[in-house]
Amino acid sequence: DAGVTQSPTHLIKTRGQHVTLRCSPISGHKSVSWYQQVLGQGPQFIFQYYEKEERGRGNFPDRFSARQFPNYSSELNVNALLLGDSALYLCASVGGAKNIQYFGAGTRLSVL
């Protein structure tokens, strides 16, 4: 039984570019959440999607967007990258009776 998979594991971009991060949830889970973790801090909530609809949004600019596909996988898109977007981006698969969030290993984004 596969866990939460995220791709790519590492990514290097330059300022102003666009990036797409991908996440596949645990089989049977219909909800995905995205988090940004800057070095030395706790994860910050970006989005939650359930059944392809946005259920929650954190305090992030409109440069950040996401979507969920019919197979419940998800993409996080960030436009016009800034140096401050450098972080570990974590995806959580949400499911089960208790709605526990299980995290993937993350995508480490470096913006130069």
Next chain:
Amino acid sequence: GEDVEQSLFLSVREGDSSVINCTYTDSSSTYLYWYKQEPGAGLQLLTYIFSNMDMKQDQRLTVLLNKKDKHLSLRIADTQTGDSAIYFCAVVYSSASKIIFGSGTRLSIRP
């Protein structure tokens, strides 16, 4: 507002118990979690407790919740070198379907 606070560092001797503390501000929490993060890795769910419980024990881990004081703690018995990591307290708020994380407590083990 929603805020979760933890002390940044904790150092304990191998074999002793570790107690990591967390306080939160909003009383509308539903679940409270403890996650472990090792260097370069994602978050590993250690344990969780529902807001209507006071205590939960799971092998070497004991979680205590004081709702009146909005205080959560994680006790690790017989701390081992493999327990070295950053531990995050996280609180789920049903109104926004999101988790608020603390800034993490770095646990180091002395021989």
